[in-house]
Amino acid sequence: MLTGLNINRSRGTATARQDEGRLVRRERRAAYLFLSPWILGLVCFVLGPVAVSVVLSLSNYSIVFPSRWVGLENYRTMIHDQIFWQSLTVTLTYVLYSIPLYLVVGLGLSLLLNMKRRGVNIFRTVIFLPYVISGVAVAILWSSLLNPQFGGVNWVLRHAGVSNPPLWLGSPTWAMPSVVLIGLWSVGGGAIIYLAGLQNIPAQLYEAAAVDGAGAWQRFRYVTFPMLTPTLLFVLLTSLVSAFQVFDIVYLLSHAQGAASTALNFYLLNMWTQGFGNGRLGYASALAWVLVLISGLVIIAVFRAGSRFVYYEHEGT
Amino acid sequence: MKTIPRAPEAPPLVTVPAAAPRALIRRVTAVAREIGWYLAMLTVCGFILLPVGWMLTAALKPDLAPIYTITPQWFPTHFWHWDNFYRAVVDPLFPFLRYTINTLFVVFANILGILISCSLVAYPFARMRFRGREPLFYVLIITMLVPWQALVVPQFFFFYHLGWYGTYLPLIIPSFGGNAFFIFLIRQYMRSIPKELDEAARVDGLSYFQIYWRILLPLCVPVLTVCAVFTFIWNWNNLLGPLLYLSNNSQFTIAIGLANMFQNTANAKINLLMAANLLSMIPPAIVFLVIQKRLIGGIATLGLKG
Numbered sequence: 001m002l003t004g005l006n007i008n009r010s011r012g013t014a015t016a017r018q019d020e021g022r023l024v025r026r027e028r029r030a031a032y033l034f035l036s037p038w039i040l041g042l043v044c045f046v047l048g049p050v051a052v053s054v055v056l057s058l059s060n061y062s063i064v065f066p067s068r069w070v071g072l073e074n075y076r077t078m079i080h081d082q083i084f085w086q087s088l089t090v091t092l093t094y095v096l097y098s099i100p101l102y103l104v105v106g107l108g109l110s111l112l113l114n115m116k117r118r119g120v121n122i123f124r125t126v127i128f129l130p131y132v133i134s135g136v137a138v139a140i141l142w143s144s145l146l147n148p149q150f151g152g153v154n155w156v157l158r159h160a161g162v163s164n165p166p167l168w169l170g171s172p173t174w175a176m177p178s179v180v181l182i183g184l185w186s187v188g189g190g191a192i193i194y195l196a197g198l199q200n201i202p203a204q205l206y207e208a209a210a211v212d213g214a215g216a217w218q219r220f221r222y223v224t225f226p227m228l229t230p231t232l233l234f235v236l237l238t239s240l241v242s243a244f245q246v247f248d249i250v251y252l253l254s255h256a257q258g259a260a261s262t263a264l265n266f267y268l269l270n271m272w273t274q275g276f277g278n279g280r281l282g283y284a285s286a287l288a289w290v291l292v293l294i295s296g297l298v299i300i301a302v303f304r305a306g307s308r309f310v311y312y313e314h315e316g317t
Numbered sequence: 318m319k320t321i322p323r324a325p326e327a328p329p330l331v332t333v334p335a336a337a338p339r340a341l342i343r344r345v346t347a348v349a350r351e352i353g354w355y356l357a358m359l360t361v362c363g364f365i366l367l368p369v370g371w372m373l374t375a376a377l378k379p380d381l382a383p384i385y386t387i388t389p390q391w392f393p394t395h396f397w398h399w400d401n402f403y404r405a406v407v408d409p410l411f412p413f414l415r416y417t418i419n420t421l422f423v424v425f426a427n428i429l430g431i432l433i434s435c436s437l438v439a440y441p442f443a444r445m446r447f448r449g450r451e452p453l454f455y456v457l458i459i460t461m462l463v464p465w466q467a468l469v470v471p472q473f474f475f476f477y478h479l480g481w482y483g484t485y486l487p488l489i490i491p492s493f494g495g496n497a498f499f500i501f502l503i504r505q506y507m508r509s510i511p512k513e514l515d516e517a518a519r520v521d522g523l524s525y526f527q528i529y530w531r532i533l534l535p536l537c538v539p540v541l542t543v544c545a546v547f548t549f550i551w552n553w554n555n556l557l558g559p560l561l562y563l564s565n566n567s568q569f570t571i572a573i574g575l576a577n578m579f580q581n582t583a584n585a586k587i588n589l590l591m592a593a594n595l596l597s598m599i600p601p602a603i604v605f606l607v608i609q610k611r612l613i614g615g616i617a618t619l620g621l622k623g
Contacts, residue, residue: 024446024447027445027446027447027525028447028448030441030445030525030526031441031445031447031450032441032447034437034438034440034441034445034525034529035437035438035441035442035453037433037434037437037438037493037494037495038434038437038438038457038494038495038500040494041434041491041493041494041495042456042460042494044475044494045468045472045491045494046460046463046468048471048475049468049471049472049474049475050463050467050468050471052471052474052475053467053468053470053471056470056471056474061474063477109361112354112357112358112361115354117351117354117355119355119358123358123361123362125606125609126362126365126366127361127362127365128605128609128613129365129602129605131605132550132554132601132602132604132605133554133598133601133602134553134554134556134572134597134598134601135554135556136554136556136572136575136576136579136597137554137575137594137597137598139579140575140579140590140591140594141368141369141372141594142368143579144372144375144587144590144591145368145371152367152368152371185364185365185368188365192613195613196613241464244464245464245465245466247556247557248556248557251556251560251576252576252579255580256579256580268466271466275470276473276561281470281473281474284470285470285471288466288467288469288470289467291464291466292464292466292467295464
């Protein structure tokens, strides 16, 4: 390093500069060579498809028939499409129900799991385990558990004295709560991230709070919670993203026997049916963009509101 | 219960022994809190494990049994048809042995693709100086935010016109183009390796590729393991990809095989469905249990910094 600099400054000869230029160029060439798989993948699997998707959404493309440019017609069709509005409502309802519930439960679980007690590691393992199990397996498990006649859940309810337990997935009213309940089973995934956040809070803060005579609630309110707000915001944003993208579980559940399929017609399921069931790939692309737009707006709004909140809490403490 | 009436009774009498009941109260509340904690944990774990236990008892029942027992047996089951697991695997309609081989093929091809591409790409981002590094890195971060629903139709369009529909290629080739999360994760890890190591190697005349291959890659084994395990779990569980691109029953993966079995099985064979479902959960669960600590660290970093 030093010698290189000296040469450059004291002599500044043409050869030295040329040498360095050659080195820089060689490093750049090597770097781009290393990057080439990613750049190729980016163009083929991300940037290209995004561009194609915009074009498709303005056409009536289907695999079978020759396609034609239709301008904004797909978007106009959507406004009058009952199923579109209905599926949008289903997804938004799910977002509204599930997000606050999972956020609170996940946080509560992580607080419990952050305690140093005997056996905590076993409990942690059990609680995190559903996170690695597939949506397909979870859907199959729960659809049999929630079977109105033979399922385990209603068996428990009947024994607890509920004479007329709900039909769960078969009932238009209970189908959505069922999906929310099923999601609750694998809520441990969020708890992992909270737990990491909790363990990053410096112990001195709690010691200082204890010196000031803070009780358990006050320690949570004035130390844990403010310090955890960045994690909370992060989990909020990622769970928003995944709540808009629910697919696997409802794909299975809504096709099950006797399921209230209208109540389970999530946005992406409708997009799937339109595109790959009815072959309207152009319309499906337009649906995709509308969801990207809606979820993007919601996420940006939450992010802006949330980051102000995070910042404020940090300043306050 | 007993301690609460004592509390007001002690202080007015004498001041000095008041400490004793207060210590007692503190002790009792500590014990109560501990019991409460264990109760809460056991409830949560029951909520998670009981459904799995129920699935196991359902899997062990003979054909037709679950429908005709109006009060379903829970844990103390008196059916032990372990052969259901064998029957589920060799079911002629849903050849799960075939599905497992297919799934393992897709999973390991993806792991190979991810490990090669992501470590190659992470290296210049972590170590080299070149024009365009910052903007390209921003592009990398932004691609993490592109939602899959915007890509699914055009990717299908693309692969369909390439003639890849009905093959494993659409499920495998993209992994060789890297994954933004993993590139980011490996890059962070590489930056924590002392830079003197590769500077010394350069003085010794090693090429960039040799530095990557002989020095950085062996040191990156922990983070590469995390990437491999995530790739394993995600691909093992992936439903949408196989659903889109595979058309033939003999090609199907476990996820899509289970989904088809679920949708086409009469209730009579629910025991086999449950057995197959239970078996499908085992590999990701084992992988998770084996490297749990590291994986949780990985989830946390992916989570916090992603």
